[in-house]
Amino acid sequence: MTEVDAGRWWGLLGDRVRGELVDVRTMADGASGSAVYGLTVVEPAGEFVLKVASQPWLRERARRELTFYRELASHGPVLVPEFLMGGEADGSTYLLLTAAGLPTEAERWSKQRWIELATELGWLHREQVLALAIDRGATGLEPASAEKLAAGEHAWRELGYERLLAPLWANFEALDAAIRELPACLCHGDCHLGNLLTDPADRFVWIDWQEVHVGHGPGDLALLWHRAEVDGVNPPREAMLTAYAVARGIPDDVILRRAAVAAELTLVMLEWPTFFPYLPEPARARIRNRLERLVPAWRR
Structure with a gap:
């Protein structure tokens, strides 16, 4: 057009x-x-x-x-x-x-601002919102296809990560099982700073709901963190996860922490290789470094 x-x-x-x-x-x-x-x-x-x-x-x-x-x-x-x-x-x-607001400038955010964002995401993921969404026809997304899994495995093998990731590819369903340990919720589906505006009262305005679906939640956090980090911003993950749990009304426990790790691994293993050719080397390095920290965290 x-x-x-x-x-x-x-x-x-x-x-x-x-x-x-x-x-x-x-x-x-x-x-x-x-x-x-x-x-x-x-x-x-x-x-x-x-x-x-x-x-x-x-x-x-x-x-x-x-x-x-x-x-x-x-x-x-x-x-x-x-x-x-x-x-x-x-x-x-x-x-x-x-028209609802202006783009965010997250590089200037305080820790508290990130916590406010995690709190709003927790509100979106509350059980009460899910009940309303299902009543109005919201549905889940299809799981990753065998072709997508194979493409991700091939891409990371080409990048030299075959040995590190082989056990995860062999039991990829364990990542999905960990995510599904959390209650179902309504997910934004494309949760990143580019889809957040701020209005004149400095409130967040959430836009671009094309991927909204019923899921389990940590995928929204994972995408938010990773997209910010690729742009060189470092969200306070631990504080955000705690605030998110409180707002959502779920325990800030090992189940949530393990689901968050699984969601990050799923995102990195399946989605990021597609975008690597378009990213500068510092951004690719941040993703690789995060992957190398996530795998040991998952094995613990």
Whole structure:
């Protein structure tokens, strides 16, 4: 899509929206599965975000996000953009939201700020939210396929980690079992700093719910930590995990700690090799170093 397409979409919405479109900014195009545009409108003035998924294989993710905003967002414990409208039109799935804040600047955060974020994630993962989500149709994700496992194993073998990881590949289901020791919960699914804004009151605004699903929780923490660390930021993991447990209402015990390690290992072993070619060497080194610490922690 192009910015011209975004203007055309504003016209398609026609009698359902008000205001003259005066500026269109491309915010993302494909990275999250949808073309994303910032729209500035006058008479009346307003700032909006338009997300459009046109490719058939992307539309299911867009529909998942649409369901979240329609059925769950107003009942959840975290702040999200205001949903204005969404649906199917012109062979695409679309959402129109209010612009909700500015990107975070985590490199300046205090320890307490990270704890606040972990607390909100714990609120999202509480049992009460899960019950509401299931009642409104939320479902789980498919487990990793045999092809994905084989691809991850091959990638790490090529990187020289065959000996270190061989026992984990041989019993990969043990990682999943450790994660499933935790109660089920509603997961964001793409929890990283790029999907967190701050509003004028310095509150977190959680965006991009295309991967929302029923899971067990530590995967959200693992992705949050790793994406931050790849960017050179060091979240206070121990303090965050304790705050998360308190907010979620679960024990801060060996079950949680082992599930967190398993979630990190799963993320590193299956997901990061795909992105290695696009990362600078310092970021790749941080991931490798973290892996070398995680394996002994898992074996303990």
